[in-house]
Amino acid sequence: MRETRVSRIVKSEDLNHHGTLYAGRMAEWLVEACLITAINLTRKPEDVVCVRIHGFHFIKPATTGDVIEIKAKISYLGGKSITVDAKIHVNGEDVPSVTGMLTFVTVDRQGRPYAHGLTLPQDYIEENRDIYEAAIAARKQR
Numbered sequence: 001m002r003e004t005r006v007s008r009i010v011k012s013e014d015l016n017h018h019g020t021l022y023a024g025r026m027a028e029w030l031v032e033a034c035l036i037t038a039i040n041l042t043r044k045p046e047d048v049v050c051v052r053i054h055g056f057h058f059i060k061p062a063t064t065g066d067v068i069e070i071k072a073k074i075s076y077l078g079g080k081s082i083t084v085d086a087k088i089h090v091n092g093e094d095v096p097s098v099t100g101m102l103t104f105v106t107v108d109r110q111g112r113p114y115a116h117g118l119t120l121p122q123d124y125i126e127e128n129r130d131i132y133e134a135a136i137a138a139r140k141q142r
Contacts, residue, residue: 001124004037004072010062020061021068026088027056030100033070034084038104041074041082042116047106048082054101054138062090062097075128076135077120080113081105083139085131101131101138 008029016022031050039045062068069089076083083103087096106116125132 001074001120002040004033004040004070006033006036006070006072008068008070010064010066010068012064015064018061020063021066023056023058026058026062026068026098027053027100029068030056030070030072030086030088030098031102033072034086034100034102035104037072037074037084037086038082041118042106044106047108047114048104049107049111050102051081051105052103054083054103054141056098056100058098059095060090060097066090067092068097073128073131074120074124075101075131076139077116077118078139079115082116082118083135085135101135103139 010021014021014025038048070086072084072086075085081103086100088098090097105113108114
């Protein structure tokens with residue numbers, strides 16, 4: 001299970017009326033990075049669809065010229081679902097500026113969910129216990 005990393009530079013067209021990165025643009029980039037993570041796991045891009053955005057937490061804004069790096073990794077695997085955790089770092093800072101979590105489902109050609117047959121190795125769960133437990137908690141919330 002490898003971490004997906006996607007970098008972007010914040011341009012003037014990405015800004016809101018406050019002069020900071022528009023939340024919608026950040027959400028677009030974050031969803032895309034999480035989708036790439038799920039696709040890298042399944043190797044079937046046509047079978048992966050987003051079913052839930054568990055939420056985004058915006059901690060610190062980004063502005064023109066900032067380089068953001070999105071780091072996404074699998075946090076939980078259900079029988080048909082894949083939950084991905086993402087953290088956005090601005091200009092190489094250690095503390096993330098935005099965090100988020102999304103769940104995807106594998107579907108067949110008719111759009112019906114199917115069991116993907118994937119499991120998380122126990123050592124991966126132990127190494128990523130914080131995002132694994134956060135995913136379980138997020139998935140319980142309705």
